[in-house]
Every structure is written in structure tokens, then in C-alpha cells.
Amino acid sequence: MIPAPFRYLRADSAAHAVDLLGEHGDEAKLLAGGQSLLPVLKLRLADPAVLIDISRVxxxxxxxxxxxxxxxxxxxxxxxxxxxxxxxxxxxxxxxxxxxxxxxxxxxxxxxxxxxxxxxxxxxxxxxxxxxxxxxxxxxxxxxxxxxxxxxxxxxxxxxxxxxxxxxxxxxxRTGGAGWAYEKFVRRSNDWAIVAVAAVDGRVALANMGETPLRATATERALAGGASPAEAAASAAEGTSPIEDMHADRAYRAHLARVLTERALVTAAG
Amino acid sequence: MKIGTTVNGAARQDEIEDRLLLVHYLRDRCGLTATNVGCDTTSCGACTVLLDGESVKSCTVLAAQVDGREVTTVEGLSADGADPHPVQAAFRQEHGLQCGFCTPGMVMASVSLLRDNPKPTEQEVREGLEGNFCRCTGYHNIVRAVLAAADGVSS
CATH class of the missing domain: 3.30.465.10 (Uridine Diphospho-n-acetylenolpyruvylglucosamine Reductase; domain 3)
Incomplete structure (x- = not known):
């Protein structure tokens, strides 16, 4: 697969990159490591006229x-x-x-x-x-x-x-010695998460439970009120709107969010 | 655009199209066809080469991005092919290949892994090669080969 044609420019500072963005407007995309952008260009899901390489700044x-x-x-x-x-x-x-x-x-x-x-x-x-x-x-x-x-x-x-x-x-x-954990559910080792949970210092975030990563606010409130990991995790999927795909439907993702949150909270509590 | 690179120890200058991918630069411009295009989606690792000594997937790097830098392909591991690199020798000794398609990428990923971790455990080898697929599923012997290379058994 070959990307559509573009002009490759190299920025030598952040300010230079901003200048180049101003010059080329919506036609330009920033390129750093390219590990997300180049696959998108190769699939022709995007075809910017200009790439501005910031990886050497x-x-x-x-x-x-x-x-x-x-x-x-x-x-x-x-x-x-x-x-x-x-x-x-x-x-x-x-x-x-x-x-x-x-x-x-x-x-x-x-x-x-x-x-x-x-x-x-x-x-x-x-x-x-x-x-x-x-x-x-x-x-x-x-x-x-x-x-x-x-x-x-x-x-x-x-x-x-x-x-x-x-x-x-x-x-x-800096979280220093505060308890933390990351629980990720995948079918193959280097896949994107079907659901993942990060917990640190009383805060909990969910991956793939909506259009953006989400804070599990009901769980955080329960924790702040002294709930156990199991009690707090019961509300981990509240307010979320996960997609359904070949890996999991909504109910299963909500189940994963609760299970992984409990595991993360137990690990974080050490 | 014009780029200057060092490929397998030899300095070169090339006029390239801005969108040229590193793997096509190596295969079509440098004539180094050992590096295979497998999945072409950054998954399988068949196109793995070393960029300034670190493993990268050359289907997901622009040739423009290696301007001024050093690339090593499997052809560059041993000077004349008669005296294979210890990792190549270990793959042969341990029968770490079947059809051979993934092998150049496996070897380069293994060279990079052993540079960072000269005495890996079996688990570390398996995790370190998670970005390389063998469709023959010959993983056991590949892992054995990397461990043998680390032990210097094959040298």
C-alpha cells in the first residue's frame, strides 16, 4: 500500500512547526513517529498535501x-x-x-x-x-x-x-508511592484494549467504554466515601456508552469494566 | 527530495519521492530484497530492519525520515555471507525457520533484542518478539535459536 502523494517538510522547532501549519492550513498534518499516521495514509483514510515532520525537533x-x-x-x-x-x-x-x-x-x-x-x-x-x-x-x-x-x-x-x-x-x-494498576483485556498480546482500566491514587479511567477515555466518576465517588474495591467497582460502567463490535457487545464491555476495575483497585490498594 | 543514508555500512545519496516507504527504498532503490513486505500494516514484523541500531518496521517509516541516519538489513549482518552473524548461525543450528518468509525480520528483531538484553529469559524472548509473526507457527525453535545465540552456543 502506497500513501497518496504529499510534500514532506521538516520542522526544526515547535515554533517552526506552528509557522508551517499556518502556511499550509488544513492541508497539513504533523508527523512524529508515524506509527498511527502512516497506516492511516497507506489505507488512504487521509490524504494531507503536506506532512510536517517534528520527530527531529x-x-x-x-x-x-x-x-x-x-x-x-x-x-x-x-x-x-x-x-x-x-x-x-x-x-x-x-x-x-x-x-x-x-x-x-x-x-x-x-x-x-x-x-x-x-x-x-x-x-x-x-x-x-x-x-x-x-x-x-x-x-x-x-x-x-x-x-x-x-x-x-x-x-x-x-x-x-x-x-x-x-x-x-x-x-x-508525581504520584510517588500512591497505589496504581493497569488492567487490560485483549485477545492477542499487542491488540488495542477491548476494555482497559487505569487506577491511581483514587482516580479511575476506562479505555474503550465510549468515544473518549472516560473517568469512572461513580466509582471514584464510592471510593472517596470509603467503599471497598468490589463495592466501588460495581458502578464502573455507569454513564458509559461503549461500542459494540466483533469482540464484545455493550453488556459484555460493561461487565469487563466492572471486573477489571475491581482487579485494578485491589492491586492499587496493594 | 534528496536524502543521504548509510545502508549496511555504505553511504549513499538518493533522489526520492517524498511518500516513498523505507521498505520500498531498501528493496527497489538499494536492491536489498531480503527485507520482505508481509502484512504491510505494522503487524507482522517481516519488514523489520535496524535504524541507528534499533528495530523498526520499515513498512511504517518514510525513507525521508532516515535521511542522515544508518540502516542495517539482514544482508548487512555478515560481511560476505560465508561467516554468518551469531544470530543467523543460531537460527540455522536450531532450525529456527520453516518457509523462511518471516526470517529476515525475526533475525533483525532478535539482534535488536539481544543488544538491549544480552541474556534474556525465555519469557523475555517471547515478549520481545511479539511484533513478529511466523505463519508456519515455528515459534519454539525461533525462541530456542535466540536463547542459543545469547548463550553463544552457536558461535
Whole structure:
């Protein structure tokens, strides 16, 4: 499969990428690791006239502790997230979940920011950063702005990042020794989740239970009120609207959400 | 556009179409046809090569993205083919192939895995090769071959 023709441009800074986006408008797409975008182009589900490669921008790839958060450059590769000593110490959920993304080859290319702006509701990392309560730093023609995780994912493959903007940084709160867990149900090892649950520090997020990753708010309220994992998990599917597909119907996904949430809460409670 | 690469140790300059995929660059422009196109959807791993020493699926990388970088295919593992790389020798010794279609990708994924983890457990080998499919289902001998290469049994 061959993508439709496009012009390949290379940005040397985030500001340069924003300039190029301004110049080429809706015709352009940002390219980082390409592990989600190139398959889409090869299937011709999209045919942008211009690709702007940001994978070599040096100031988009870093992991550093900054106050009570860890700041991660949007073009940081999954491999570097998995292996980061700072993240393993300060936010252990994130490198653990990054290890579920694709396979080694994909993690050598794919980036944290790329996975998040792709915003597949069945993907691992959107669910994890929602549970973590991350903040997204987005840069556009009029400068930078911050978006909370709860506002970032807006729909099926849609985020708060505008067509003239670029995600430059993800800021995750340091959770340190707080209990955490990730429970993912798949039929094959490197598939997207049929349902997955991330739990950390009393917050719970669900993958593939709706058009975006979702917080299990009823479960979180029950936990805050002192409920046991089993009691809290009973309401994990409340307010969700999962798809039905060849893997699972709605009732089965709701069942998985409850079972996986209970497992995650038991593990997180240590 | 113009790109400069180092492929199997040799520097090259090529004028390419912007949309050219790395696997087609290697096969059609460099004449290195050992790297196979399998699923063409980043699943099967038959097209695995090393980019600056790390395994990647060359059906899902643009040739434009390897400008200025180093690519190694299975042809580049041993200088003349007469003296196989330890991983290649281990695949032969342990009969780690049946039809052979997945083999170049399996070998390159294994070379990358052993670089990062020179003494993997069997479980680590199986997980480390999760991105490579063998449609003959000959996984047991492939895993044995990687473990043998790690032990230096075949060298």
C-alpha cells in the first residue's frame, strides 16, 4: 500500500512547526513517529498535501521532574518513557502502560504525544494520562495554552488541539508511592484494549467504554466515601456508552469494566 | 527530495519521492530484497530492519525520515555471507525457520533484542518478539535459536 502523494517538510522547532501549519492550513498534518499516521495514509483514510515532520525537533523530546509534576516532551518515544528512571520512580503507572503500546519496533518509533493526539479511545496511553490527571501544553500562533486531561479528549479521534496548533508537552503529577494498576483485556498480546482500566491514587479511567477515555466518576465517588474495591467497582460502567463490535457487545464491555476495575483497585490498594 | 543514508555500512545519496516507504527504498532503490513486505500494516514484523541500531518496521517509516541516519538489513549482518552473524548461525543450528518468509525480520528483531538484553529469559524472548509473526507457527525453535545465540552456543 502506497500513501497518496504529499510534500514532506521538516520542522526544526515547535515554533517552526506552528509557522508551517499556518502556511499550509488544513492541508497539513504533523508527523512524529508515524506509527498511527502512516497506516492511516497507506489505507488512504487521509490524504494531507503536506506532512510536517517534528520527530527531529530536539526540544520536544525530554523527561524532567518540574516541581510536583514530571514534564514530558510530546515527541518523546514510548521506549524512552518505558525506560525513564524518573518516571518509574515518580509516576510508575505511565512507563508501565507505555510498555503495552504495540511492540518493541513500534515503541522505538512511536511517541507519547502522537498517541495522545491520535486519541483512539481504545488506546492505552490516553486512558493512563486521564487517570493521572495530566495537563497538556499546546502551542499555536498566539502562544502556549494549557488544557486539562478532562477537556483534552473531545470525541472519537478528536482532541482540543486546533488545526493550527501543536501539542508540545504533557505534564503528569508525581504520584510517588500512591497505589496504581493497569488492567487490560485483549485477545492477542499487542491488540488495542477491548476494555482497559487505569487506577491511581483514587482516580479511575476506562479505555474503550465510549468515544473518549472516560473517568469512572461513580466509582471514584464510592471510593472517596470509603467503599471497598468490589463495592466501588460495581458502578464502573455507569454513564458509559461503549461500542459494540466483533469482540464484545455493550453488556459484555460493561461487565469487563466492572471486573477489571475491581482487579485494578485491589492491586492499587496493594 | 534528496536524502543521504548509510545502508549496511555504505553511504549513499538518493533522489526520492517524498511518500516513498523505507521498505520500498531498501528493496527497489538499494536492491536489498531480503527485507520482505508481509502484512504491510505494522503487524507482522517481516519488514523489520535496524535504524541507528534499533528495530523498526520499515513498512511504517518514510525513507525521508532516515535521511542522515544508518540502516542495517539482514544482508548487512555478515560481511560476505560465508561467516554468518551469531544470530543467523543460531537460527540455522536450531532450525529456527520453516518457509523462511518471516526470517529476515525475526533475525533483525532478535539482534535488536539481544543488544538491549544480552541474556534474556525465555519469557523475555517471547515478549520481545511479539511484533513478529511466523505463519508456519515455528515459534519454539525461533525462541530456542535466540536463547542459543545469547548463550553463544552457536558461535
Amino acid at each position: 530536539p526540544d520536544l523530546s525530554y523527561i524532567r521532574v518540574d516541581g510536583d509534576e514530571v514534564a514530558i516532551g510530546a515527541a518523546t518515544r514510548h521506549r524512552d518513557v518505558v525506560e525513564s528512571e524518573e518516571l518509574r520512580r515518580e509516576v510508575p503507572l505511565l512507563p508501565h502502560v507505555a510498555g503495552y503500546v504495540g511492540d518493541r519496533q513500534i515503541r522505538h518509533r512511536g511517541t507519547l504525544g502522537g498517541s495522545l493526539v491520535h486519541a483512539d479511545p481504545a488506546a492505552d496511553l490516553p486512558c493512563a494520562v486521564l487517570a493521572l490527571g495530566a495537563t497538556f501544553v499546546v502551542e499555536g500562533p498566539s502562544g502556549q495554552r494549557r488544557v486539562d486531561a478532562g477537556e483534552f479528549f473531545q470525541g472519537y479521534f478528536q482532541t482540543a488541539v486546533g488545526a493550527d496548533e501543536i501539542l508540545v508537552e504533557v505534564r503528569v503529577p
